[in-house]
Amino acid sequence: xxxxxxxxxxxxxxxxxIPTYEQWKTVAEQSLKGAAFEKLLTDTYEGIxxxxxxxxxxxxxxEYIENWPGERPFVRGNEKKTKVKRAWxxxxxxxxxxxxKWNEVAKHALSTGQTExxxxxxxxxxxxxxxxxxxxxxxxxxxxxxxxxxxxxxxGIAMEEVPLFVYCGATVLPLLxxxxxxxxxxxxxxxxxxxxxxxxxVGELLEQGEIPYxxxxxxxQMSDVLTWSKEHxxxxxxxxxxxxxxxxxxxxxxEELACTLATGAFYLAELSERGHDVQxxxxxxxxxxxxxxxxFMEMAKLRAARLLWSNIVRVFGGNDEAQKMWIHGRTSAWTxxxxxxxxxxxxxxxxxxAAAVGGANxxxxxxxxxxxxxxxxxxRRIARNTSIILQEESHIxxxxxxxxxxxxxxxxxxxxxxQTWAIFxxxxxxxxxxxxxxxxxxxKMISKTExxxxxxxxxxxxxxxxxxxxxxxxxxxxxxxSDKQAYLSEHLKASDHLSEQNISLSAGTSVVTxxxxxxxxxxxxxxxxxxxxxxxxxxQEQVIRIKPNRAAIPFERIREAYEGCKQSGNDPIELPFLxxxxxxxxxxRMDFAQEFFQVGGFDISFYxxxxxTETVLAKAKKEKLIVLCGADEEYRQEIPNFISDVKxxxxxxxxxxxxxxxxxxxxxxxxxxxDRFIHRRTNCYEELCFLLEKKGxxxx
Numbered sequence: 001x002x003x004x005x006x007x008x009x010x011x012x013x014x015x016x017x018i019p020t021y022e023q024w025k026t027v028a029e030q031s032l033k034g035a036a037f038e039k040l041l042t043d044t045y046e047g048i049x050x051x052x053x054x055x056x057x058x059x060x061x062x063e064y065i066e067n068w069p070g071e072r073p074f075v076r077g078n079e080k081k082t083k084v085k086r087a088w089x090x091x092x093x094x095x096x097x098x099x100x101k102w103n104e105v106a107k108h109a110l111s112t113g114q115t116e117x118x119x120x121x122x123x124x125x126x127x128x129x130x131x132x133x134x135x136x137x138x139x140x141x142x143x144x145x146x147x148x149x150x151x152x153x154x155x156g157i158a159m160e161e162v163p164l165f166v167y168c169g170a171t172v173l174p175l176l177x178x179x180x181x182x183x184x185x186x187x188x189x190x191x192x193x194x195x196x197x198x199x200x201x202v203g204e205l206l207e208q209g210e211i212p213y214x215x216x217x218x219x220x221q222m223s224d225v226l227t228w229s230k231e232h233x234x235x236x237x238x239x240x241x242x243x244x245x246x247x248x249x250x251x252x253x254x255e256e257l258a259c260t261l262a263t264g265a266f267y268l269a270e271l272s273e274r275g276h277d278v279q280x281x282x283x284x285x286x287x288x289x290x291x292x293x294x295x296f297m298e299m300a301k302l303r304a305a306r307l308l309w310s311n312i313v314r315v316f317g318g319n320d321e322a323q324k325m326w327i328h329g330r331t332s333a334w335t336x337x338x339x340x341x342x343x344x345x346x347x348x349x350x351x352x353x354a355a356a357v358g359g360a361n362x363x364x365x366x367x368x369x370x371x372x373x374x375x376x377x378x379x380r381r382i383a384r385n386t387s388i389i390l391q392e393e394s395h396i397x398x399x400x401x402x403x404x405x406x407x408x409x410x411x412x413x414x415x416x417x418x419q420t421w422a423i424f425x426x427x428x429x430x431x432x433x434x435x436x437x438x439x440x441x442x443x444k445m446i447s448k449t450e451x452x453x454x455x456x457x458x459x460x461x462x463x464x465x466x467x468x469x470x471x472x473x474x475x476x477x478x479x480x481x482s483d484k485q486a487y488l489s490e491h492l493k494a495s496d497h498l499s500e501q502n503i504s505l506s507a508g509t510s511v512v513t514x515x516x517x518x519x520x521x522x523x524x525x526x527x528x529x530x531x532x533x534x535x536x537x538x539x540q541e542q543v544i545r546i547k548p549n550r551a552a553i554p555f556e557r558i559r560e561a562y563e564g565c566k567q568s569g570n571d572p573i574e575l576p577f578l579x580x581x582x583x584x585x586x587x588x589r590m591d592f593a594q595e596f597f598q599v600g601g602f603d604i605s606f607y608x609x610x611x612x613t614e615t616v617l618a619k620a621k622k623e624k625l626i627v628l629c630g631a632d633e634e635y636r637q638e639i640p641n642f643i644s645d646v647k648x649x650x651x652x653x654x655x656x657x658x659x660x661x662x663x664x665x666x667x668x669x670x671x672x673x674x675d676r677f678i679h680r681r682t683n684c685y686e687e688l689c690f691l692l693e694k695k696g697x698x699x700x
Contacts, residue, residue, distance in 0.1 A: 087397020250450020340466025
């Protein structure tokens with residue numbers, strides 16, 4: 001009764017009646033002046049059609065809409081309290097190659113606002129290999145192959161006070177043993193260790209195409225670690241499910257989410273069959289999602305992730321606490337660019353904002369120079385401070401679920417959940433995520449979406465600021481000279497005294513405990529991996545990989561090829577534009593064509609039709625190319641005669657016309673000598689490739 005009175009009281013303040021959706025649609029259609037209403041609808045890669053307006057009735061069918069934060073299915077977050085110790089862990093990746101440099105950077109980061117140590121290790125370390133024999137040692141991560149190295153990396157850091165986050169690859173066991181050895185030797189009790197030292201064999205298999213164990217070996221080791229962790233590190237998560245594998249391969253938000261949830265369900269099922277309690281399994285899993293630039297979609301993705309995971313764990317018999325999902329948000333690598341890299345600061349900020357509002361428990365903001373391959377103290381500081389500003393100045397973390405109740409976001413969350421669940425069921429119908437990857441179902445699904453995305457980038461339907469639109473042709477991609485080799489040579493030299501050992505494991509004692517003791521005694525990471533039954537080439541699991549990609553790469557290849565050509569001493573390619581008619585007549589198409597060609601780095605010169613024909617033809621003769629800009633009427637009047645002169649004097653001249661004439665006019669212009677038309681439907685990437693090839697420039 002009181003609620004009804006309150007509602008009526010507020011309704012009395014409304015000066016105007018609230019229109020229905022149909023009433024609004026009628027007015028909107030009138031403003032479109034004959035265009036279809038569907039023009040206002042937006043189709044997404046997720047198979048969701050976005051409406052231009054949402055109303056309260058969109059929430060009427062949502063079962064969870066009355067739930068509070070901290071109540072299952074946890075769409076609105078895991079915590080009931082709005083004021084928590086900190087809104088999210090600032091978990092910036094630290095990927096220095098040598099332990100000494102890693103330690104230096106980690107201490108500085110912790111002293112300037114970072115709250116979780118996010119240790120990135122290189123691929124040889126994840127594979128349990130001796131880094132001294134690998135060309136990839138230190139590539140994008142810390143090179144570790146003994147307890148000594150881990151001790152050096154963690155020296156002077158109070159590990160009982162700082163959560164540690166490490167992705168270990170297909171199995172956590174060898175690297176966990178090295179870390180456990182280093183921490184116990186420092187005097188820190190293992191039971192105080194918090195954070196996540198996690199493995200994701202499915203994700204590693206898809207990302208690399210192979211893992212040095214069978215899947216069953218990985219699951220057996222995952223089970224052994226879970227048993228040990230229950231007693232020795234009860235606050236440590238040891239399973240990491242990574243959505244970045246799918247996102248960076250081009251997946252849509254719902255494809256990433258479905259594959260990630262299917263992986264989590266796979267681990268739940270396998271470990272349950274091995275006798276583990278579902279409460280412990282679920283609480284030991286951390287999910288990591290890439291967060292892209294479509295921030296409403298990304299907010300909805302994280303909210304839907306908690307909803308669906310809660311339902312999955314409930315089916316397995318998990319209680320309310322077990323149904324809570326720990327989410328690490330990592331700003332997208334797919335969206336980052338080499339050219340105009342400072343724009344990446346803005347991308348990272350909007351993506352971090354989406355992760356924060358979506359309820360991520362920890363966040364990594366990628367450095368603006370991530371695509372260049374080597375970060376600096378400046379780029380690391382800016383990325384770290386992005387999270388700090390969102391927390392301390394923007395106060396994003398003070399409010400639980402800031403978008404809760406939003407008609408648009410709640411509707412989108414529901415749609416993301418439905419689309420994700422449909423794909424999840426398809427994966428389960430294939431026998432689960434591991435079986436689906438062996439059948440290439442996952443790879444083909446994501447490849448199809450990636451191709452759509454890349455084509456839209458090439459067509460410039462999807463805008464990448466500074467790369468395929470609004471580029472600065474004067475800008476050169478920054479060249480970074482990584483200090484990896486200098487630090488790594490020092491690191492490897494200091495390891496000359498280390499030698500391999502044979503480790504014999506005995507029954508009746510935890511394999512984790514035995515390997516930690518072996519690491520203390522000087523066993524190398526490769527020794528520990530061999531003791532874990534690391535397989536031969538024939539025993540390794542292999543599938544078609546999901547190759548990491550970035551949306552900007554096609555246009556970056558064009559710029560790099562053109563710049564490489566100029567650096568080789570060749571003259572820059574200068575495109576002569578011939579402008580017909582008045583400024584008002586030719587300017588729209590001139591601006592379009594100028595930007596179209598400048599994303600490839602080309603120089604442009606402009607000539608008015610009134611200028612000397614000899615001057616224009618001289619330039620066209622030098623470049624073997626000319627671009628005609630004007631209105632359709634000028635084309636009809638001027639092109640036939642002008643092109644006739646051009647082709648007589650320069651038979652091999654490539655003639656472009658800016659615009660899309662009718663099919664009949666195109667045929668007439670082609671007969672007159674026009675070679676190419678460029679317009680908004682033109683594939684910009686393919687056209688620039690064609691032009692480079694004509695000018696003798698080869699793309700790598």
